[in-house]
Amino acid sequence: VQLQASGGGVVQTGDFLRLSCAASGPTLSSYSIAWFRQAPGKEREFVAGIRWGAGTTFYAGSVKGRFTISRDSAKSTVYLQMNNLKPEDTALYYCAAVRDFVLGDIRRSEVQYDYWGQGTQVTVSS
Numbered sequence: 277v278q279l280q281a282s283g284g285g286v287v288q289t290g291d292f293l294r295l296s297c298a299a300s301g302p303t304l305s306s307y308s309i310a311w312f313r314q315a316p317g318k319e320r321e322f323v324a325g326i327r328w329g330a331g332t333t334f335y336a337g338s339v340k341g342r343f344t345i346s347r348d349s350a351k352s353t354v355y356l357q358m359n360n361l362k363p364e365d366t367a368l369y370y371c372a373a374v375r376d377f378v379l380g381d382i383r384r385s386e387v388q389y390d391y392w393g394q395g396t397q398v399t400v401s402s
Contacts, residue, residue, distance in 0.1 A: 277299055277300070277301040277302065277304075277307065277373045277390075277391040278299070278300045278301055278391070278393075279297055279298070279299055279309075279371050279372070279373060279391055279392065279393030280297070280298045280299075280300075280393055280394070281295060281296070281297050281369065281370060281371045281393040281394060281395065281396045282295070282296050282298075282396055283295040283296045283396060284369060284396035284397045284398045284399075285397075285398065285399070286399045286400075286401065287361055287398075287399070287400055287401070288400070288401050288402075289361065289362060289363060289400060289401070289402050290360055290361065291361050291400070292357070292358060292359045292360070292361065293358045293361065293398060294355055294356065294357050294358070295311065295355065295356040295358065295369055295371075295396060295398075296353055296354070296355055297309065297311070297353060297354040297355075297356075297371030297393055298351070298352065298353045299352045299353065299354070299373065300352065304328040304349075304352060304373075305328055305329040306328075306329060306375055306376065306377065307328050307373050307374065307375055307376060308325055308326065308327050308328065308373065308374055308376040308382050308383060309325065309326055309328060309347070309354045309371060309372070309373050310322060310323070310324065310325035310326075310371070310372050310373075310374075310382065310383070310384075310389065311323040311324050311325070311345065311354075311356045311369055311370070311371055311372075312369070312370045312371075312372060312386055312389075313365075313367035313368065313369045313370070313398075314367055314368050314370070314395075315364075315366060315367040315368075318367075320370070320386045321336065322336055322384040322385070322386075323335075323336050323339055323343065323356070323369070324336065324339060324343055324344075324345040324356060325345065325382040325383070325384070326345045326346070326347055326354060326382075327376065327382065328347060328349075331347065332382075333345050333346075334381065334382040334384075336384075338364075339358075339365075342358065342359050342360045342361075343356060343357065343358050343359070344356070344357040344359075345357075354371060356369070358398070361398075361400045362400060363400050363401065363402045364400075365398060365400050366398060366399050366400050367397075367398060368395035368396070368397050368398075369395060369396050369397075369398055370392055370393060370394075370395045370396075371392075371393045372386070372389035372390075372391060372392045372393070373389060373390065373391040373392075374388060374389045374390050374391070375390070
């Protein structure tokens with residue numbers, strides 16, 4: 277699986293952005309796709325994820341209610357709609373994929389993902 281992330285930018289507090297993660301390779305129906313982010317001096321953290329086949333979505337508590345993850349099967353693309361952005365959302369955002377047959381909660385650790393896209397920078401000014 278190859279992943280290409282895009283859509284980052286510089287915005288102000290309260291603004292919105294939509295990130296895209298275009299996937300290519302084998303069929304994605306058995307994959308989970310997630311967004312992670314890493315701020316300077318901090319560890320990479322889980323932001324949101326989606327089970328491609330079922331469309332089930334999962335979020336970190338810090339973004340729930342503000343961010344929405346979705347997928348477009350025809351375009352093999354996962355989106356992260358980020359609303360009401362805050363300065364603490366500033367980070368390099370990555371999309372990642374793993375072939376996933378586990379039920380229950382989605383994988384939330386970066387070490388559990390096998391495929392990564394390049395990062396896209398999101399900067400939120402106050």
